[in-house]
Amino acid sequence: MSAILSQSSDNETASSDLPSGSESSTQKYPDALPILPLRGLVVFPNNSVPLTVGVPRSIKLVDDAMNGDKLVGLVAAINPELETPGPNELYKVGTIATVHRLLRAPDGTVRLLVQGIERFRLGKFVQEEPYLKAKIHLAPELDEKNIETDALARNARDQFQQITQMIPSFPEELANSIISLENPLQTAYAIANFQRMDLKDAQEILELDSVYNKLKKLIGLLVREAEVLQIGQKIQNEARGEIEKVQREYFLREQMKAIQRELGERDDQAQETEEFRKKIEEAKMPEEAEKQAKRELERLSRLPTAAAEYGVIRTYLDTLVSLPWSVITKDNLDIAHARKVLNKDHYGLEDVKDRILEFLAIRKLRIDRKDDKKD
Numbered sequence: 001m002s003a004i005l006s007q008s009s010d011n012e013t014a015s016s017d018l019p020s021g022s023e024s025s026t027q028k029y030p031d032a033l034p035i036l037p038l039r040g041l042v043v044f045p046n047n048s049v050p051l052t053v054g055v056p057r058s059i060k061l062v063d064d065a066m067n068g069d070k071l072v073g074l075v076a077a078i079n080p081e082l083e084t085p086g087p088n089e090l091y092k093v094g095t096i097a098t099v100h101r102l103l104r105a106p107d108g109t110v111r112l113l114v115q116g117i118e119r120f121r122l123g124k125f126v127q128e129e130p131y132l133k134a135k136i137h138l139a140p141e142l143d144e145k146n147i148e149t150d151a152l153a154r155n156a157r158d159q160f161q162q163i164t165q166m167i168p169s170f171p172e173e174l175a176n177s178i179i180s181l182e183n184p185l186q187t188a189y190a191i192a193n194f195q196r197m198d199l200k201d202a203q204e205i206l207e208l209d210s211v212y213n214k215l216k217k218l219i220g221l222l223v224r225e226a227e228v229l230q231i232g233q234k235i236q237n238e239a240r241g242e243i244e245k246v247q248r249e250y251f252l253r254e255q256m257k258a259i260q261r262e263l264g265e266r267d268d269q270a271q272e273t274e275e276f277r278k279k280i281e282e283a284k285m286p287e288e289a290e291k292q293a294k295r296e297l298e299r300l301s302r303l304p305t306a307a308a309e310y311g312v313i314r315t316y317l318d319t320l321v322s323l324p325w326s327v328i329t330k331d332n333l334d335i336a337h338a339r340k341v342l343n344k345d346h347y348g349l350e351d352v353k354d355r356i357l358e359f360l361a362i363r364k365l366r367i368d369r370k371d372d373k374k375d
Helices: 009-016 056-066 147-165 172-179 184-194 199-207 211-263 268-283 287-302 308-322 335-345 350-374
Strands: 032-038 048-053 071-076 093-104 110-127 133-138
Touching: 032 056, 032 110, 048 056, 056 071, 056 093, 056 110, 071 110, 071 199, 093 199, 147 172, 147 184, 147 211, 172 184, 184 199, 184 211, 199 211, 268 287, 268 308, 287 308, 335 350
Parallel strands: 032 071
Antiparallel strands: 032 133, 048 110, 071 093, 093 110, 110 133
């Protein structure tokens, strides 16, 4: 699910002076909040995220929130496959959020734009119907102000910038707005909001109390993602280079053929194709085999000699035309002669030799009986 960053420069400045979330010192929250379970998604503080709600109890929760203070508790479900997770199937740390916009779609779902505000820990659940509601305990982050944290934040921004440069579809303005952030906590949450990662990794970043540890975890994920993208680009470039090389050779060979036709000459490939055509005619194959051989010959004539299939088809045709389709030899069913040849050419294998001789003897016997009946 995509997300969009909604932060003004004034909000960034105000947040940099706070020990935790941007509104922790100015806004009061109720002791209990309606809990909206999220499937496969973690919403971080100071980030706006679009959500789609389709479960009836979640729609009821959103409607009640819009009629009240618009505050909800967003908590990720441990198993994203569950449609209606219970209290014991949710992570223990979530984000307080306010619902900014609501749109009802024709299919009955509700689309929201929520703004993450502050981190909290789940307390006792006071309600399960018609939707979950639980007591909350604010969990402000440990926003250390030291040179090590600032260095990690800068490194995270550099890594993220490198990743966005390898993704052409990533908006440049959005990347610049994230890279320009100076507050380490906002840097960690903003990058984590856009960086592709597993649910467990995103939840771990949210649950870590120390901003230093959040950034350290995030940088590890960014480094791995950058390596994956670099390898992917390398593979694409190599594949593109091979395709361009084959295409270039194909066009050059076609041009060469056209020139040779103008000069009344024939290239080696055309001569080889003609030789195969003659051999197929001379082989006097059965109708089905001849049809297949001609089909493969047509494919061979259209392929460039550098293509991988060219050698395979050529070997196949070589095998077909070398088979003795129309060559007939008279059988020699002399058992004594056959035994002599077998003993001379093959050492041991007595059982095999006996089976061969038995086969020849039975065949000779059948021929002799046919001759007797004719007489």
